[in-house]
Amino acid sequence: MGEKNWPAELFETHGSRLLAVAYRMLGSAGDAEDAVQETWLRLNRAGPGGVENPGGWLTTVIARVCLDMLRARKSRREEPMDARVPEPVTERRDDPDHDLLLADSVGVALLVVLGRLAPAERVAFVLHDMFDLPFDQIAAIVGRSPEAARQLASRARRRVRGAQAAEDVDRARQRAIVDAFLAAARAGDFAALLAVLDPDVAFRADPVAVRMGGAPEIHGAEAVAKTFKRRAQGARPILVDGAVGLLVAPGGWLRVLLRMTIRGDRIARIEAIADPERLGRIGLTVLGD
Structure with a gap:
């Protein structure tokens, strides 16, 4: 991997996954793109010598960026987080990152449910249940112990399942x-x-x-x-x-x-x-x- 081209090459390999992670956490294609851009900037600042495990490093960084965005979003608003209506990905672009989101889309109903979770719960649930990250890695992202991270995901899972069951009945x-x-x-x-x-x-x-x-x-x-x-x-x-x-x-x-x-x-x-x-x-x- 050439030193000049290494950030672009890493993003060509991992960009689709990063966008998918950010979209599920933030519920907005625009916010997800902003999170990916911030991760790109941090990657450039780190330099090739500061990234030993590119996939794990990028996932950790974008998860922390999304967690910060979720916390900032919640602190700016007095109303509950679910007052923010998620944006379904409907626009077709000649971009494989967006094609991935379209092919592996998350329904608006699920995004609404995720929007009701506390930021740390949402991050733990998305990373573990949707992207199969281990709890010791999630713990470092949310600033908790691995057992506390497991409890966050478990609590989120119960809330999601309960809300989805109620959603099915209402629908x-x-x-x-x-x-x-x-x-x-x-x-x-x-x-x-x-x-x-x-x-x-x-x-x-x-x-x-x-x-x-x-x-x-x-x-x-x-x-x-x-x-x-x-x-x-x-x-x-x-x-x-x-x-x-x-x-x-x-x-x-x-x-x-x-x-x-x-x-x-x-x-x-x-x-x-x-x-x-x-x-x-x-x-x-x-x-x-």
Whole structure:
């Protein structure tokens, strides 16, 4: 490895893993890139003589950078950490680092759960459960004993599993409500539509959806039910950033997305999104019929 090119060669070998580690810890592609850049700067400052085990050294450094960023993020905000909405990786780039994140993506729902963990818990869980680092190495990163690091990861694991189980139950409930709405709309069953709509439900459409023939705003269950009666024939259930909604994609081309907010057992808000730029930034997962 040439002395002049050694940082670039190391990052060519380890860059994808570093970006993946940082993304899972920080929940933001932009913040992950910042963490990788800071690790690059530290690598340059260390010089080739200061790095005996490149893979372990780089993982340790980026984990410490992410831990510092998580702690700074928490100290700057009075609200809980999960108030920060994770960013799904949706942009396609001609970059193998980003391709790795796309191929081995972490769902928004899991990122939200991770965002509820304390910084040290998140670091311990991600490094051990997702990247199989030993606890003695994690202990040095978080400034705890190996046994304390093990307890951090174990506590985080229990919280993640519990939250994911609750998420699955809630998503099943959302799916049942959205399926009932879709069936009632297609059948033109006005009473059934009213049964799944909150009395004060609000419908809003972005300007592109309005140009397609939709109303910009509709308020009240009866008005919204009349709007959707005998419509949504081509709609399909979908996960919209982890929540159940509907999409309309004739011929496989996504045209309109209906983002739904559910309170209790009724739909309280429906947002029609048709702006291509907005659609490109939303994480979508098509659900089976």
